[in-house]
Amino acid sequence: MTPHAPVVLDIAGTTLSADDRRRLAHPLTGGLILFARNWSDRRQLVELTSEIKTVRPDVLICVDHEGGRVQRFRTDGFTHLPPMRALGELWHQDGTGGAGCGAMNATDAATAAGYVLGAELRACGVDFSFTPVLDLDHGESGVIGDRAFHRDPRVATLLAKSLMHGLLLAGMANCGKHFPGHGFVKADSHTEVPVDRRSLRAILNDDARPYEWLSTSLTSVMPAHVIYPKVDARPAGFSARWLKEILRQQLGFTGAIFSDDLSMEGARVIDGSLVSYTDAATVALNAGCDLVLLCNQSTGDGRAVDELLDGLDLALREGAWQTDPDSEVRRQALLPQAAPLTWDELMHHGVYQRALERLP
Template sequence: MSLGPVMVGLSGKTLNQEERDMLLHPMVGAVILFSRNYDSPHQLQTLIAEIHQLRDPHLLVSVDHEGGRVQRFRDGFSRLPPMRRLGEIYDDEPKRARRLAETVGWLMAVELRAVGVDFSFAPVLDLDHGVSEIIGDRSFHRQAQAVADLAQSVVSGMNKAGMSATGKHFPGHGAVEVDTHVGIARDERALVDIELEDLVPFERLVHAGLAGVMPGHVIYPQVDSQPAGFSRFWLQEVLRKRLGFQGAIFSDDLLMAGAAPMGSVSDRAEAALAAGCDMVLVCDNFTEICNTLERLERFDNPASHLRLARMHGRQPISRDRLHNDPHWHQALQAVEPLLQAKPLDLL
């Protein structure tokens, strides 16, 4: 059975029978996990193993685990700094910042791989234009070159740990104040201005072999009337043709308010796939997930199957072996000074 085009969320820390049946639906291809699904590394590993055993090839298991405010698994995992900290170091010591970025990427990825997670939706490639609270210190830097340099190092570290990377939020979320989780966001800039700045990290990482991209739900009225993740222009003309991206395109969560202009959740799923997404995310609401699976019953895209299959994790490693690895201990020592003294707020 190939991987379907829908990524779904789960309600708790174990699978119930309804969820097991749902995950066997041919339109499901992946699961995204949140803090609500986490209690301990052992519990998480057991849950992921059960998900993986349901299908062959196994369903992808993903998570938003960037560091800083967005780190879904806390106790039992190493704390990761907000990416802004790497940008601050980059201003004075770019070589050191790149080395640290690769270490952070490796540490994040290897700990997730040790419990079975296939990939994390990282890194954030948005520029920090100083107006978006939802991006804020999740961004490496204001300057495109710095973001590209540091993100490429993070991706290198992730790849060395056996994890593919997904850059987000194409073509750039950092210049709008509105949080698309709760509102409709518009970026009034012209295409040429976006190309000169925000697209630079995406272009650089695409050329370096980036495996995945997540477009945002931001509308760019000077370019297209639809949010980027539902826009054939952004996904087909710009991302696929102009930038030459060959990897997997993941929608942002279709339940977010920023996707509301596209109609019902099922309508949104159809529109995103028609625009060029390979996989759509419905992260909560069992009823909406089932409605979406029913609507997409006949969807089939062989090219998407191949792109998504490349997102499977590689180089499996046990937690015991990892914790005995000198490289892991060295990474912890390198990352520790980057952590803020005050507790990091959860997103």
């Protein structure tokens, strides 16, 4: 087993270049995240994922594929999944069925969404999607918005758990994001460094409750690039206080922890200074992340990707961070454990057909 392969990188196009192959073969590479630019049609996606696995059989092929406005593949048969808010709205639609019928319909629809999402991706060779969003809909965050299930953490938790059940039926792991909660702040961490000035008690009693209630169900978590100054001066993804003390010890989470994208503006401001990708990755790993993402840096000459791989390699030799066999076990646990249905098999599969009927 690889001692620890923490880097999740991306590729520029719809096929692998020689540089892509070289980076995939690097011992520190553990995952690859796909984007819409890596897609032209289903046949191409299947060929690409097969080619990736030929180079690196144990790499985790990932994608941000939530539904609504965050769905990378939308054509050639892929179902247009609803935003998660649609499931939260369904929760309240009892109709003539009596009190609670809306909630029951919403949980079944969430399971259906998870199954369709996971089964379609897996039929094309994608292992894993960064979903569900556990952020609460406070009505202030444009970057979260309708990606959130609900304002009530109880409703969000049950709908997320139902969606995770659907993913599980499709043979796919899950990722709760963005710990401990990104929905309260207005700023977008892609372009700014959001600050949430609430107390730890207020956060744990509200936005972070889904992580407590799903501690035995979540297989991975992605922390927020948000600073919570009453808890720690560093963003959650770089904070041992948040990741080791609160998430792991206090809330009992045992799965894998991903950093959010290190190329985001909110990702590399640590202790008030803008740091390199290598330094950001090193801080994230030391804080408790098992894997670190660097997205959208393979285009052009891809120098940033090589600098991260080479920089982490050097930092490892210099003792700036240490490989963690437990992290590698957690990474490999995210890989599917059974072969998927092919696309043609899926189209004739009764569970899939019923799931499509249950989508809102």
